[in-house]
Amino acid sequence: MPDEKRLDLLRGATAVVGIGETSYGRDHAAVRSGNALTDAYGYAATALAHALADSGLSKFDIDGLIAGPTLATERLGEVLGIETRWADQADAVNAVVKAAMAIQAGLAECIALVYGNDQRAVGTRYGGPGAYGAQKHLAYSYFAPWGLTSQGALYALMANAYMAQTGLTESELGEFVVAQRRYAQLNPNAVMRRDLTLPDYIAGETICDPLRIFDYCLVNDGGVALIITTADRATTLATEPVLIQGIGRSDMNRGATTLGPRLIDFYRPAHRQAAEQVYNMAEVAQSDIDSVQVYDSFSIHVPVALDGFGFCPPGEPGALARQGLGPGRRLAVNTSGGHLSESYMQGWNHQIEAVKQVRGHAGERQVPNTRHVQYISDVAGKTMSIIYGRRN
Amino acid sequence: MSATATRPSPTAGLYETDFWSFVDNGEVRMQRSRSTGKLRYPPSPVCPDTLDPEFDWVPIEGSARLLAWTVFRRTYFPTIPAPYTVVVVQISEGPIMVGHLDGDQSATLRHDLAMELAFDTVETETGPRQLSTWLPTSRPTQSPTHATRNTHD
Numbered sequence: 001m002p003d004e005k006r007l008d009l010l011r012g013a014t015a016v017v018g019i020g021e022t023s024y025g026r027d028h029a030a031v032r033s034g035n036a037l038t039d040a041y042g043y044a045a046t047a048l049a050h051a052l053a054d055s056g057l058s059k060f061d062i063d064g065l066i067a068g069p070t071l072a073t074e075r076l077g078e079v080l081g082i083e084t085r086w087a088d089q090a091d092a093v094n095a096v097v098k099a100a101m102a103i104q105a106g107l108a109e110c111i112a113l114v115y116g117n118d119q120r121a122v123g124t125r126y127g128g129p130g131a132y133g134a135q136k137h138l139a140y141s142y143f144a145p146w147g148l149t150s151q152g153a154l155y156a157l158m159a160n161a162y163m164a165q166t167g168l169t170e171s172e173l174g175e176f177v178v179a180q181r182r183y184a185q186l187n188p189n190a191v192m193r194r195d196l197t198l199p200d201y202i203a204g205e206t207i208c209d210p211l212r213i214f215d216y217c218l219v220n221d222g223g224v225a226l227i228i229t230t231a232d233r234a235t236t237l238a239t240e241p242v243l244i245q246g247i248g249r250s251d252m253n254r255g256a257t258t259l260g261p262r263l264i265d266f267y268r269p270a271h272r273q274a275a276e277q278v279y280n281m282a283e284v285a286q287s288d289i290d291s292v293q294v295y296d297s298f299s300i301h302v303p304v305a306l307d308g309f310g311f312c313p314p315g316e317p318g319a320l321a322r323q324g325l326g327p328g329r330r331l332a333v334n335t336s337g338g339h340l341s342e343s344y345m346q347g348w349n350h351q352i353e354a355v356k357q358v359r360g361h362a363g364e365r366q367v368p369n370t371r372h373v374q375y376i377s378d379v380a381g382k383t384m385s386i387i388y389g390r391r392n
Numbered sequence: 393m394s395a396t397a398t399r400p401s402p403t404a405g406l407y408e409t410d411f412w413s414f415v416d417n418g419e420v421r422m423q424r425s426r427s428t429g430k431l432r433y434p435p436s437p438v439c440p441d442t443l444d445p446e447f448d449w450v451p452i453e454g455s456a457r458l459l460a461w462t463v464f465r466r467t468y469f470p471t472i473p474a475p476y477t478v479v480v481v482q483i484s485e486g487p488i489m490v491g492h493l494d495g496d497q498s499a500t501l502r503h504d505l506a507m508e509l510a511f512d513t514v515e516t517e518t519g520p521r522q523l524s525t526w527l528p529t530s531r532p533t534q535s536p537t538h539a540t541r542n543t544h545d
């Protein structure tokens with residue numbers, strides 16, 4: 001079991017002091033018209049340069065490096081010219097947790113988390129032969145003989161079962177999607193900023209019943225970087241530190257390949273455990289959370305996670321849609337537009353948005369008086385949550 | 393259509409080989425743990441409850457309930473043209489399996505529907521083979537060429 005006393009020592013011990021990202025909208029337009037601006041490492045380098053400038057640190061202050069899953073750690077270090085005392089590779093949320101762990105353990109002091117992806121330019125496939133991710137999740141490739149491929153289809157199956165059980169309607173699911181588009185319209189860096197109404201959503205092409213084109217995340221190119229250091233060091237820097245206050249994790253592995261966690265449990269046991277852990281560690285109540293950033297490779301992730309984490313009565317995600325979603329509404333979710341409308345940086349852009357919201361730097365989409373922002377992901381039932389917050 | 397659409401080959405693996413040999417003989421057999429008596433799927437080396445490597449291949453009874461389905465409206469494998477329906481069922485013994493139905497079959501499906509095991513003859517990259525699927529119980533077969541009904545004694 002996670003050890004609460006040891007987690008107490010980790011609470012608020014580390015902080016995000018720098019963030020950087022590429023120009024998603026501008027770059028998407030260029031790549032769509034056939035110009036490969038740079039490669040994954042180039043986007044990553046651009047993002048790191050922005051993060052260093054943001055933090056006021058120099059590259060030579062960095063003694064640890066965590067590469068996103070699309071980059072080789074050694075090659076990244078070589079391209080960036082960084083020799084490290086600590087290095088690892090991880091997806092977005094695990095990168096943040098690993099950085100906190102390494103710093104708390106004393107293995108490094110100042111870690112750069114760096115991600116870059118040229119998926120659109122290189123034509124990364126997420127379904128069909130050679131689908132991305134199959135090495136990590138057997139379900140992504142095992143059912144090819146039956147024509148079952150693509151993570152979208154796996155989430156379509158989950159939506160099919162979840163919507164039947166909870167009564168969530170297609171229109172209610174669409175409300176989550178159009179709400180995120182409204183946030184993206186307030187985000188100068190987002191890829192998708194055209195009006196998207198509920199009728200537009202319903203009229204969108206169905207890809208795998210019941211999921212439509214607007215339920216699927218973007219495929220675009222870009223880079224993201226964060227710099228994390230000790231909370232003490234953070235107080236010497238110019239930017240307001242954003243503390244890592246809580247971490248929660250619970251993994252569903254049994255039956256993963258044959259989709260039981262998705263279709264029978266809807267990841268709820270993992271949601272419950274991760275929720276209890278993250279709120280306890282952060283010493284924050286759910287009512288203290290000012291916005292929630294949910295990993296949204298597909299729209300259905302959002303009501304499923306909010307339901308599992310208790311943001312609505314159990315099995316009543318439609319209540320959230322009926323209360324109203326989007327800028328100015330009670331529950332602020334994916335305030336940058338998320339993967340659906342801002343950028344598909346595999347959870348990395350959600351961390352950036354969380355930091356901006358805690359800092360009060362989210363411009364027109366800023367949730368007023370933000371003190372705590374929660375991140376949730378539950379990809380394939382591996383549920384993780386982080387709570388970011390201001391120093392008291 | 394399924395008799396001519398070429399399917400990707402099954403995942404290879406030490407325990408997959410025996411599984412697919414049984415399928416080629418018109419049977420779905422799963423590993424039954426000698427320590428718990430439970431069936432497991434997909435094939436794997438040990439019992440997930442006890443880590444016991446001892447097992448027996450036993451035929452499944454062939455009945456299931458429908459957990460979920462989706463209709464593919466975009467083609468992902470050039471040799472499996474959309475639209476087609478993928479069903480996911482929980483067999484009576486517990487494990488979950490997948491089936492493929494040609495076309496949009498959603499009007500015939502509902503959650504918890506009783507389903508039964510059937511076999512298609514499909515072309516794969518390595519030649520024709522049997523492939524299990526699941527059909528609503530007591531529904532007429534779609535066409536004479538579509539499904540070979542698995543008969544249990």
